[in-house]
Amino acid sequence: MSQWTDTIRQISGVDPRKCMKCGKCTATCPAYDHMEYHPHQFVDMVTTGRVEELMASKGIYTCLTCFACVERCPRSVEPAAIIEAVRLAVIRQQGGNHMTPDQIPGLLDEELPQQAITSALRKYSKGG
Amino acid sequence: MTYSYFPGCTLKTRGKDLDTWGRASMEALGIHLEELPQWQCCGAVYPLAKDEIGSRLSAVRALAAARDLGTPLVTLCSACHHVIKRTNYDIRHDALFRDRANNYMAPDTAYQGEAQVLHYLEVLRDHVGFDTLAKKVVKPLTGRKIGAYYGCLLLRPSKAMAFDDPENPTILEDFIQAIGAQPVFYAQRNECCGGYVTLEDPSLSQARAGAVLHNAAAQGADTLITACPLCLYNLQKNGGKLPVVYFTELLAEALGLKEVPV
Amino acid sequence: MQMNQEFKPTIVAFCCNWCSYAGADLSGTNRLQYPANVKIIRIPCSCRLNPMFILRAFQRGADGVILCGCHPGDCHYTTGNYYARRRMTLLFSLLDYMGIERQRTRVEWVSAAEGAKFAATMNDFVDTITKLGPNRRLEDLRCKSE
């Protein structure tokens, strides 16, 4: 079991062992086609200690945080919280930021709401 | 009747239509929305990590200010509502977070979750009443077929948000009926539009927005309404031809406050 | 506070035969742990608990007393737990009056199916009493003169 398993459980406050592997999270996930690993695999990989593989995956930035998996999970596992915890485990490492403030001007367009930029920065960087 | 009001950053800039018509309509319905003095960003995104205290503090600050004023705190932007409502839920249900938040901020009186957070729509439903609203409509939107787009943030997770049935909500449809239009029910109304990754993965945003708009159009909607600036942006930019507007715009039209666009 | 590490409180738990005693049995069957400080006395119904028993326990050195009965509405004898609830409310004021900390007596409803709740309740109660420290012992002066 990797040391990360406990870290992820701590950050997310979720117990992945409650998962009964029904796959409803993955069935309901609107970002499925764009993900390397899928919600039920996130949960399983955290349980079985394969967190480093997850941390190396681009898929952790694809989660839409739409809470559909959280709402529909029959076992209150909250896959979205686990995905965010893995993302944070990466970002909190030195040089782990996925986004920096100087990238922002290039992403802007006229209509983009401020809230999108603020939230992206907060989600993807340390201490954002 | 006066309520505290938290507009949030976007409603002051890109999302002015949501704010302007929202306020004007409430005035017309006899409710004054008093902007919270010196409000700061809500935090923009609710952190799912249990150990992130700092990013929830600005929401606690707004909540404590509303508590001090003694009036319910009304929000309009879905994102602000989500962050503030969930933070209030955490304060009420997570003793560790409550203690730590109060330790950080050291307010005169510890904030214990006393404030009541209401979404604008909840004020319409529970305080004004859709029946009363219907009576005050001067230009009913008769003949319009409008689809409600709820998105994610208002409804989920239902335990903390307690806004409406998370799978079969009706508040926006009841609203549409109250302003004289015909609501169009479609299953994708509570599915994600993909707005969250609009910077990260535009192709995913496009796929999602397309699915939502296609389903709404297939069920006969001529317009979609939303309460979320990011959804509006994303559905307009990445979606299709179906017009998407803020629900407050149609409210203002129905109340005769806003010119009906030709 | 130093002595708290050493302090092992004596706790008497009165359990009604039909729900809570069975709930305690179930927590045993499920091997759910709670401290050995808790000693259970079986009574037919929570309404059998005479408040005198609690005072007697405090006289004899108990640090905490807990009464467990069927959930309101589920009493085997229909209304016994309602009587118990009312009597205990009165006893609580008496204990307040006497200066015995409120946390030292507790009433909980535990059904026969709630083994986990029984264990959790006992863990929590023992924890509370341990933090409170030893009880100020009530004394029966009649016994002293003997």
Place this chain on the structure above:
Amino acid sequence: MQRIGVFVCWCGSNIAATVDVVQVAQALAKEPGVVFATDYQYMCSQAGQDLIGAAIKEHGLTGVVICSCSPRMHETTFRKTCQKAGLNPYMVEIANIREHCSWIHKDKPTATEKAVILGRAAIAKVHLNAPLTAGTSPVTKRALVIGGGIAGIQTALDIADAGFPVDIVEKKPTIGGKMTQIDKTFPTLDCAACILTPKMVDVSQNEKIDIISYAQVEKVQGFVGNFSVTIRKKARYVDESKCTGCGLCTEKCPQKKVPNEFNLGLDTRRAIYIPFAQAVPKVATIDPDYCSMLKSGKCGVCAKVCAAGAIDYKQQDELITREYGAIVVATGFEPIGMDKFDEFAYAQSPDVVTSLELERLMNAAGPTGGTLLRPSDGTHPHTLVFVQCVGSRCDGGEKGKPYCSKICCMYTAKHAMLIRDKYPDTEVYVFYIDVRTPGKNFDEFYRRAVEEYGVHYIKGMVGKVTPQDGKLKVQASDLLGGRQLHIDADMVVLAAAIEPDKSARPLATMLTASMDTNDFFTEAHPKLRPVESPTAGIFLSGACQGPKDIPETVAQAGAAASKVIGLLSKDALTCNPCTAQPDELKCNGCSSCENVCPYGAISYIDKPFRGPNRTTLIRRVAQVNPAVCQGCGACTVACPSGAMDLQGFSNKQIMAEVDAICR
């Protein structure tokens, strides 16, 4: 001074692994009054019981303490043992050192110390025990069965077969229950109606069985052998003795738009109706919510067409009070509501149905005459998606149930198989988490659905159903295939979890029968007494105790009947001698005890007492009827003068236990 024997049981390693039993016996041997103490591997075994008996005789024991498992387990066993050895059975006390000690502690010295204290408390109590003699009470030789589904029917038939009269109370207008709505039964595929309706006829023709339909239990008093039950027979506005069941009224009634609950609202019925052709009793019932005669006094068509003159708009609810010796609960189950699961679009599309609704859509007596048609447009469906475990196996309370509903895997396999058999042009998908088929010929049945009938079983769950363009767009996971599936389905069938009938909870309160957190009735012992409630005289039959399929229900129904027969065969029952007793010298006749007694066991008599100087004083004192007293002890605490005490749990005994624990 008592002469007490202490017997410490090892319970194999259950106790002995964590409690040093030898040390416990040695420590307790030093307690005052203890003349003998020993330990043994299995005290409840024949050898163990013999050991106790021999010790009683050899040492002239007057009291016995057994340190063993819970008294709820073996108190009766050990009381009998002592009785055989000539000791009063109520001179036995059990110290529970298994459930309350060895099983909940890991540290041996700690557990041993606690076991000694528990033993000491039992010794202290037994010092104050007094021999008690149980009285007897008579048995009313009639049984009540609550619920007229297959469980209630089978129980009633079996009891009646043994010669005892039985009443069935059914809340619906007809008996038959859920099984009447089912089309075929697994795993044999025989038709439910063909095996159920003959039994319903048997019930109606059995002289020993009285069906009280359209009725509910309103009040239960008394105790085992002597229940008095009040039943409210609702007004059906039709005289049951006159109605011939011809059905003319149900054809002529002008109110045609009443949702037909028998077909789960998939079609309509009239305001006066007979639920289905084989109903028992076959009598019409007027639905007061829809009958315009009852609502506004206008109409009266049914009365006009009824040749038997059976219609009676003025009929009132009737209260029936009867005496019973035993009560059987057979209240059954309901599928849970689907309103919390609208990701499956149940509220949005009529083509999303529950499995029970599908039964009606496939039944020859159903709304479509047995042809499977889409409820939305009456067309033939080509693609069907079954979703398993909807609301079963959920964590977190509000949304679903934590348990497996047990029957869904099999009926879904049955549905899938029947559809593929009858309509080979269909594609049938079943989304499952696990396929659970323990049961005779069950797994073989499921495999046939896959192998012979080509049903697509996919491990995964459906996440979202989107009605669009006349189709149901199903988004699901295929976990073994590692993909997200998108299926355009014509119908979606939800295997809704089952829950106890809503009437069960208030009934349990009336019966003082315990329930678990899911509102299933609790059995007296989960393994050894599965058809009895912990409340004496109350028996459990069918799904009210837990999810069950038909064969299991019938088996349990028969078992409950045999327990009832065993009870009703007795002429008298031994009463619990642990009853309240007043000390007449202390009693001041205040009535406090009488007011709190839930059984009305306390009355007052004027009794002569000797006064000073040879005078006689007449005083009003309490008197307890030991046959009625159940021994709760409410009166003992209510008594202001401390006159009332409970035998077997006296104030002194409990105080002695407190003292021993706090010593």
